[in-house]
Amino acid sequence: MTPCRVVGGFAALCALGAAAATAIDLLQDADPRWTTAANLLLMPLAAVLAASVWRTGRRLVRALAALGVVVGPLGAVLGDHAGGTWWWLALETAWWVGVTQVSWRRRPGLAVISALAAASALVATVVTGLTVAEPIASAAGVRVAMTIAWLAWASVDLVARPPGRPKAASIPGAATSPAP
Amino acid sequence: MTRGREAAVAVLVCVATLGMWVLVASRPGLWPSGCERGCATGERVPGPVRVVQLNMLHGFPEFDRLPGRVDLIVAEVLRLDADVVLLEEVPWTVRTGGVVDELARRTGMNHVFRRANGNRRGILFEEGDAILSRFPMRDVASAELPRGTDVFEHRIALAATLDTPWGPLGAVATHLSGDSADVSAAQIEALRRFVGHPRYPVVIGGDFNAHGDSPPLVALAREWTDVLGRANPADAAPTCCVDDVTAPPDRQLGERVDYVWLAGATARIAGVHRILVQPLRVGDGWLRVSDHAGLFAAIDLTR
Numbered sequence: 001m002t003p004c005r006v007v008g009g010f011a012a013l014c015a016l017g018a019a020a021a022t023a024i025d026l027l028q029d030a031d032p033r034w035t036t037a038a039n040l041l042l043m044p045l046a047a048v049l050a051a052s053v054w055r056t057g058r059r060l061v062r063a064l065a066a067l068g069v070v071v072g073p074l075g076a077v078l079g080d081h082a083g084g085t086w087w088w089l090a091l092e093t094a095w096w097v098g099v100t101q102v103s104w105r106r107r108p109g110l111a112v113i114s115a116l117a118a119a120s121a122l123v124a125t126v127v128t129g130l131t132v133a134e135p136i137a138s139a140a141g142v143r144v145a146m147t148i149a150w151l152a153w154a155s156v157d158l159v160a161r162p163p164g165r166p167k168a169a170s171i172p173g174a175a176t177s178p179a180p
Numbered sequence: 181m182t183r184g185r186e187a188a189v190a191v192l193v194c195v196a197t198l199g200m201w202v203l204v205a206s207r208p209g210l211w212p213s214g215c216e217r218g219c220a221t222g223e224r225v226p227g228p229v230r231v232v233q234l235n236m237l238h239g240f241p242e243f244d245r246l247p248g249r250v251d252l253i254v255a256e257v258l259r260l261d262a263d264v265v266l267l268e269e270v271p272w273t274v275r276t277g278g279v280v281d282e283l284a285r286r287t288g289m290n291h292v293f294r295r296a297n298g299n300r301r302g303i304l305f306e307e308g309d310a311i312l313s314r315f316p317m318r319d320v321a322s323a324e325l326p327r328g329t330d331v332f333e334h335r336i337a338l339a340a341t342l343d344t345p346w347g348p349l350g351a352v353a354t355h356l357s358g359d360s361a362d363v364s365a366a367q368i369e370a371l372r373r374f375v376g377h378p379r380y381p382v383v384i385g386g387d388f389n390a391h392g393d394s395p396p397l398v399a400l401a402r403e404w405t406d407v408l409g410r411a412n413p414a415d416a417a418p419t420c421c422v423d424d425v426t427a428p429p430d431r432q433l434g435e436r437v438d439y440v441w442l443a444g445a446t447a448r449i450a451g452v453h454r455i456l457v458q459p460l461r462v463g464d465g466w467l468r469v470s471d472h473a474g475l476f477a478a479i480d481l482t483r
Contacts, residue, residue: 026301028210083301084274108183112190134241137274138205138303145201145302149193 008162011044012155018042019151026144032080038147039075039082045154046072046095052163053102064098071095083144086129093121096150110150110157117146205302206332208324209295214280216340217316221288224314225261228450229344229481232262233385233440234474235355236279237425238271238307240298244425245467246276252460252469254286257312260455260476264342265289265312266385266440268355269470272298272306280310289314294322296336296355308336309353309386315342317351323374326366328359335367337374337386346481350375350382350444358389358437365396372400381447383407383479385440387472392416392436405442407477411449419454421471428466429458433473440477450478 018041025034046068053065071092075082082088096118103111124140126132181189236253239246257265265283270293272278284291289312298306311317317340325335337354352375356367368388375382384404390397392409401409409416418433440452455474459466 024210026204026299027207028213031213084304109186109190109193112187113194116191116194131274134243134273134305135303138305140304141205141299141302142198142201145197145204146194149197153190153193 002162002164004164005162007044007048008158011048011163012158014041014043015045015151015155015158018045019148019155022144022148022151026148035082036076036079039072042075042151043069043072045151045158048158048163049099049102049154061098061101064094065102067091067095067098083124083140084128086125089121089125089128089143093118093125096121107157107161110154113146113150113153117143117150120146201302205299206297206334207295207299208297208322208334208336209306209308212292212294212320212322212338214292214310214320215284215290216292216318216320217290219284219288219290220314220316222314224263228448228478229264229346229349229383230260230262231264231266231351231383231385231440231477231479232257232260232455232474233266233353233438233477234456235268235387235420235438235470235472236270237470237472238269238305239425240271240305240307243271243273243275246271246273246279248462248467249425249469250276250279250282252456252462252467254283256456256469256474257283257287262287262312262476263314263344264349264351264383265310266351266353266383267310267312268353268387269307270310272300274304280312283310284312287312290317292317292320292338292340294336294338296334297332309338309355311338311340311351311353313340313342313351315344315349317342321374323370325354325356325370326363328357328363328367330357330359333357337371339374341380344481348378348380349479349481350378350380352382352384352386354384354386354388356386356388356390361394361396364388364390364394368396368400372403375443378444380445381442381479381481382444383440383442383477385438385475387420387438389437392439397439400441403443405449407440407442407449407452407479408454408475411452411477415453417454419473419475422468423471425459425468425471426465427459427468433457438472438475440475442479448480450480452477 021038
């Protein structure tokens, strides 16, 4: 087993744990420790995604993809207030935009889910930042459900396509024969 | 799997996620939460156990004057020196946070809460039943009652055993729906089974959304004691409802749907009456704590 597979497997396991903690948080929502746990468990995945583009990606994409390393700990510190803090939600939106960019070629499914997760986080940012009244404010909660889907997909994707330098053949749509 | 197919699956997953969000947007919490013991502060005035029952009106989505109404509830609980407070429609909102936590903190009481409807993370609002107690609580339990016609409306009962200086006292808070006679009967039967036949007194408070002469309540009254109806029939008057919490005192309540019941072992009712029937002067206007009146019961547990 290559180190990349081990790291990817560990990050995937943590992401699954984060998905479970977020799901319990959504269903029960009385204990902010679930929020904290979910954000802490998110960090290995965020680190793996950031590292996978650190040498190859454009500077802006690299910066956005690296935001996850900040979003996780900040979310853990904010705990119960994370989902109601507009600037944290804005950071999360930016991170997911970065992940969308990073994943576009090699992980199209993750890219789509990241894009939609970013959209839901953007809605939450606007609703929270502008203190929009209920019942419109309810739309901000879609972000939590999207987080669960994103974490679950990302963990499966990480196992199916371990991090590391992608081979040309593993990039769908890429040329597999030598250039003339 | 091709890129297009993988992206399509991802879109389907997102659609399914949206469906899941709708399904969990209003569900009872998985289990009760709070501070069952060790959070109560202050000394009680001697005398029988003093119980307050109130449907406090969450007021979603406007939350009309919620902070001011919470202030009035705190003031009333402190004025009555209540030992036990049974509450329904206790909200969590972005602006106020958990109202049960605030009430417990400001009145110096232990507390348990279980969400009945909404979802704090899912739609930034939830409401449920709560028990506040000066006495330590244990054996906290709750049950989901049969649902009415609205798929997003759930009814629960929340129970705890309170360790009073005179022995255990059961406390139950509940909020039933008044959709139909059948739903009401099913919920009341489920509640009766939930309370069971403990060997100590149990005080059950709630908004039953049913009149005293409805068949399910008539049947229930053969097994449990309607505290207000039994001990103070002159005050067994309407407890519900006004449309406007700022309405002046001339606005009358129309029907009696809130009750305090006594079940299990017998206990002496030392006093009982409605509370918060009239609005209170706040600034230049009037403010009611809720669209419901509350109930106050003093129960003597000395044997």
